[in-house]
Amino acid sequence: MAKSIDGKQKLNNSFFEQQDVVHIARQLLGKRLVTENQGVRTAGIISETEAYAGRTDKASHAWNGRYTSRTATMYGRGGSIYVFLCYGIHSLFNIVTNKKGVPDAVLIRGVIPTEGMAAMLQRRKAEKVTASLADGPGKVSQALGIHYSYTGMMLDEEQEGFRVWVEEGQSLHPGDVAAAPRIGIDYAKEDADLPWRFYIKKAHRKR
DNA sequence: CATAGGATCGCCT
């Protein structure tokens, strides 16, 4: 396992090649998501995730084996990133999981900022660091400088001055974590109520 | 705090 500059353990790629995307989504809570963009480093503790279970999940872009130029990256190997444009404005950041050919992914829906506050404030056009600075999937990408054009890269791969990876972060107790239905997927019908969104309960959040 | 409406564009039909 490689160590980053401040000594935190980067997650091994085998973590993202596990087969249970729901389990991975839960385990990512408390981990640290780090980016470097043109030399600017920003990071936050992952506080909210959602699992999307590939072909068998009606809420997934890859439902029923849907394969297009956009969703092709979901079929890459675990540990690659899937970033897509939502509502014409927002880049939504996912980490692809499972083996190559199985289009599972975890959407990162929220982080608690820990590093690079000045850069995140500037990108978010905010003046103060608050709990809402990066508590939504579009906000996460904006704060961390993740653009949808980066889709298809591997975690820890550098391209055009950009790199993103995941490190060990804070340990959580089972009671710190809540599960709930995913957001904005009413169209998924019988899959819309699956409790595949995970978040750190607010009372347990800390730096 | 809750709700409503506009922004904005690549992707799929």
Add this chain to the structure above:
DNA sequence: GGCGATCCTATGT
């Protein structure tokens, strides 16, 4: 041509 794994602002309670 329509829409979305969202966010922000305005307005009302």
